[in-house]
Amino acid sequence: MSKISWRGAAVLLLFVVLTAVMTWPQTSGLSTRVYDSDDPLLSIWRISWLAHILPTSPGDVLNGNIFYPEPRTLAYTDSVLLEGLAAAPLIWLGVSRITTYNVVLLLSIAISGWAMWRYALYMTGHHSGAILAGITFAFVPFRFDHFHHLELQATIFLPLTLLYFERALDSGSRRDSWLMAACFVAQVYSCIYYSIFLATVLMPIAAVRMWLLPAEKQLMLLRSIAPAAIVALAVVTPYGYAYGLNRATLGERLDRDVLLYSATWPNYFATTPENVVHGEWSSGFGQSERFLFPGALSLALMAAAFWRFDRRRATLVAMGGMAFIISLGLNSPFYEPLRAVLFPYRGLRAPARAAILLYLAIAALGAYGWARLMRGRGRSIQTVAAVLMATALLLEYRTHMTKWLTLSEEPAEVYSWLATQPRSVVAEVPFSRPDRLDSIPDGLYMFNSTWHWQPIVNGYSGFYPKTFMELAENTKSFPDDHSIAYLKQRGVDLLVIHGGLLGPRVFGEMTAALLARDDLEAMAQFKESRGTDMVFRVRR
Numbered sequence: 342m343s344k345i346s347w348r349g350a351a352v353l354l355l356f357v358v359l360t361a362v363m364t365w366p367q368t369s370g371l372s373t374r375v376y377d378s379d380d381p382l383l384s385i386w387r388i389s390w391l392a393h394i395l396p397t398s399p400g401d402v403l404n405g406n407i408f409y410p411e412p413r414t415l416a417y418t419d420s421v422l423l424e425g426l427a428a429a430p431l432i433w434l435g436v437s438r439i440t441t442y443n444v445v446l447l448l449s450i451a452i453s454g455w456a457m458w459r460y461a462l463y464m465t466g467h468h469s470g471a472i473l474a475g476i477t478f479a480f481v482p483f484r485f486d487h488f489h490h491l492e493l494q495a496t497i498f499l500p501l502t503l504l505y506f507e508r509a510l511d512s513g514s515r516r517d518s519w520l521m522a523a524c525f526v527a528q529v530y531s532c533i534y535y536s537i538f539l540a541t542v543l544m545p546i547a548a549v550r551m552w553l554l555p556a557e558k559q560l561m562l563l564r565s566i567a568p569a570a571i572v573a574l575a576v577v578t579p580y581g582y583a584y585g586l587n588r589a590t591l592g593e594r595l596d597r598d599v600l601l602y603s604a605t606w607p608n609y610f611a612t613t614p615e616n617v618v619h620g621e622w623s624s625g626f627g628q629s630e631r632f633l634f635p636g637a638l639s640l641a642l643m644a645a646a647f648w649r650f651d652r653r654r655a656t657l658v659a660m661g662g663m664a665f666i667i668s669l670g671l672n673s674p675f676y677e678p679l680r681a682v683l684f685p686y687r688g689l690r691a692p693a694r695a696a697i698l699l700y701l702a703i704a705a706l707g708a709y710g711w712a713r714l715m716r717g718r719g720r721s722i723q724t725v726a727a728v729l730m731a732t733a734l735l736l737e738y739r740t741h742m743t744k745w746l747t748l749s750e751e752p753a754e755v756y757s758w759l760a761t762q763p764r765s766v767v768a769e770v771p772f773s774r775p776d777r778l779d780s781i782p783d784g785l786y787m788f789n790s791t792w793h794w795q796p797i798v799n800g801y802s803g804f805y806p807k808t809f810m811e812l813a814e815n816t817k818s819f820p821d822d823h824s825i826a827y828l829k830q831r832g833v834d835l836l837v838i839h840g841g842l843l844g845p846r847v848f849g850e851m852t853a854a855l856l857a858r859d860d861l862e863a864m865a866q867f868k869e870s871r872g873t874d875m876v877f878r879v880r881r
Contacts, residue, residue, distance in 0.1 A: 349459070352472065356454035356479060360447050363480050363735065364488070364742060371443045376489040377746040379784030379801050383418065384491035385442045389791040390415060391425030392432035403583055407787050407800030408809055409766050410832065416583050417591070418803035419492040423531040424449070438791055439748055442491070449494040454479030457701070460500035461708035463507060464653055469727035470711035476734050477639045477704035482612040482619075483696060485740040486632040493694065498528035499539060499701055506543065507653065510550055513558060515565040522569035529577045533584075537685045538695045542663045546656055553652065584688065591804045593687040596671065602691035603670025608633045609696075615741040633668070633696050635703050636737050638730070643703050645710030654709060661702030667695035690803070752792035754867040755837060755874040759793035765834035767797045770851070771842055775813040782842055798831055820854050825861075825879075833879055835864070841871030848872065 361368045375381035390405050402422075405414040424445050431441040454475035461467075461474035478500070487493040505521035508514075529536040551559055611627025612619045612634045623634055646654060670676050670692030680686040711730070715723045752760075759767065767790075773781040784801040798812055808831075815827040828836070838855070840848035852875050855861050865876040 348468075349455070352458050352475070353452065353455045355472075356451040356458075356475060357448070359454070359476070359735065360451040360479065363739065364447060364450070367443065367447065367742060370745070370747075372437050372440045372750055373747055374745045375439065375443065375748060377744040378489040379781075380489040381442065381491075381746070382784040382788040383801055384421065384424075384446075385438050386787045386791055387415065387418075387421050387491075388425045388428040388442060388445065389432065389438045391422065392429040393791075393794055395429060396433075406790055406794055406796045407802070408806050409796040409798050411590075411806045411808060413583055413587050414800065414802065414806075416587050417800075417806070419533050420580075421492050421495070421531065422580075423527055424491060424495060437750055439750065446488075446491055446494055449491070449497065450479055450484065453494070453496040453500075456497045456500045456504075457704055460504040461705050463504055464705055465708045465712045467708060467712035467715070469715070469723060470708035472727065473642065473711050473730055473734065474704040474708040476731055476738075477636065477642075477707055478701055480735065480738040481636060481639070481700045481704075482616055482632055482634055482738060482740065483700060485615065485738075485742075486613050486629065487694075488742075492532040493534070493697075495528075495531035496535065496697060496701075498524045498531065499535060499697070500705075502528060502539060502543070503701075506547065509562065509566065510554070513561045513565060515569075518562075518565040518569045521566075522573040526573050526576050529580065533685075534689060534691075534694050535697060537683075537689065538664065538667060538698055541667065541679075541683065542660050542698055545663075546659055550652065550656065581685075584685075587804070588684075588688055591806060594690045598690050599692065600671045602630045602693055603672045603676070604631055604633055604668040604693040604696065605672055608693070610634055613740060615743065617739040617741065618737050620740075630691050631693050633693065635700055636734070638734050638737055639703050639707050642707030642710040642714075642730075645713050646706040646708075648713050654706065657702040657705050661699045661706075664695045664698035664702070668693045668699065748788070752789065753869055753874065755865070755869075755876060756789050756792040758865055758867070758876070759795055759835070759837075762793075762795070762835070765795055766832050767795045767835045767837060768828055768831075768833045769797065769799050769837045770819065770839065772816040772819060773799075773809075773813045774817065775810060782839075795835075798828075798833060820851055820858075825858070829860075829879060829881060836861070836877040836879065838875045838877070840873040840875070841869060843872075845872070 367374070375385070386407070391402065394402055403413045403415045403420065408414045408417070428441045428445050431444065432438060457478035458471045458475035461471035465471060478496070484494065502521055502524040505517045505524060509517040509521055525536065525539070528539060551562060554562065607626040608631040610623055611625070611632045612623045613632045614620045614624040616623070619634060624632070627633065666673055666675055667679070676692060715726065718726070769786040771782060773783055781801065783799045786797060786799040787801050790797050800809060812831070816824045818824055836855070838848065838852055843851065855877055856863060860880045862878045862880060863875065864878050867874045
């Protein structure tokens with residue numbers, strides 16, 4: 342290995358260690374513990390589905406087993422296809438789904454820091470400044486607000502796309518143009534949100550930067566970029582087409598939802614309450630999805646970057662400014678016209694997530710600022726100063742990780758039993774209530790379906806299809822005649838009644854009513870620590 346390769350490997354190892362420290366105690370419970378939210382359950386299901394379906398029926402990759410009988414249910418949210426491809430070999434080798442999810446999640450953060458280091462190093466030529474940029478990008482408070490979102494940690498290809506964009510401008514080489522296109526495609530297949538924001542910001546920047554080049558170099562660059570861009574478009578078009586088909590049935594995001602997740606100025610002073618340094622005073626300025634403070638030290642380093650100005654720094658300022666405006670969503674006069682022109686925005690619920698590109702710009706400008714502050718200083722002084730600044734940044738970003746959900750490494754007996762049954766459409770009870778979609782058991786049903794892969798009418802995702810809302814509405818009085826008739830009409834074969842979720846009294850009353858029906862047959866009963874699970878077959 343060359344000296345450069347060894348340095349890259351060492352930096353990657355550094356960010357792996359820092360990620361383990363900053364997210365502690367996550368690494369002490371890789372096989373049993375996830376952030377306490379339904380979203381990790383969704384992510385485990387997504388990567389598990391890909392590992393399950395790819396060897397046997399890759400053409401059905403988007404047709405997940407939830408929300409039966411709806412098609413393309415994996416594309417009701419970000420499909421995380423790239424994360425799924427990375428995770429599949431581990432699952433095939435027998436690594437538990439929970440461990441695999443946690444490894445992919447943590448490595449996404451660590452490699453994002455490394456990728457940011459590579460970009461900032463190319464931009465500034467300053468190694469320690471680039472390390473600080475990687476720390477800012479990898480551990481900004483925004484990360485901890487979204488620790489339960491696998492796809493929102495997938496920021497590896499944001500700085501890499503920009504790295505090869507700058508290199509293509511400098512060299513005009515086909516290699517850099519193709520690498521830029523490949524990194525953008527990888528970003529599309531790892532996080533759709535960020536790829537939409539990146540394309541929105543990068544296209545006008547690229548147009549201006551190319552316009553400023555000499556005519557001869559413009560032509561050379563167009564010749565190298567155009568074929569790569571055409572191929573990239575061809576690769577992502579089928580993916581976008583699947584989401585377009587879903588948009589026709591699921592509809593667009595409602596303005597009230599978009600407004601809820603549109604940033605405001607005060608949100609950029611907010612961190613989560615668990616942030617050690619700023620949480621107590623700043624959390625009141627934000628809410629979930631809108632804790633957007635980039636950190637005081639990173640802002641100070643950015644300010645030091647403006648001792649001089651050039652095209653690269655102007656690019657970062659433009660990118661950060663546009664990202665900030667997009668993050669304001671419907672709190673800005675520009676977002677509605679943006680949605681009118683660019684239809685992918687009509688499916689986005691949280692414009693505030695565009696802040697990730699602002700953090701990238703702040704981090705890279707911070708590397709410039711650090712290079713300026715260290716100019717003319719001895720190597721030993723620079724090393725000590727870099728260690729102290731890195732420590733200070735990590736302390737400022739330190740967030741207590743306390744909200745955990747413990748999952749079993751082994752399936753409950755009822756799910757092992759379901760795995761032995763012929764293909765059957767399953768409905769799990771209790772059902773969700775149409776007025777309480779913020780608190781539903783379907784995330785657990787979906788996670789547990791990875792033990793048996795039977796189609797289920799339940800589900801949890803970024804969108805809920807009309808049939809799911811009908812299910813919630815028509816089963817409000819379950820187990821009456823109307824709800825049973827509806828389930829028959831939906832093609833349900835098996836009912837799984839969870840005593841641990843219903844409570845002893847409701848479970849007893851419900852199962853007694855079900856046992857009294859002629860059109861249901863008790864199939865199995867399983868004693869679990871939290872209560873009894875009972876399975877009924879629907880007769881037709």
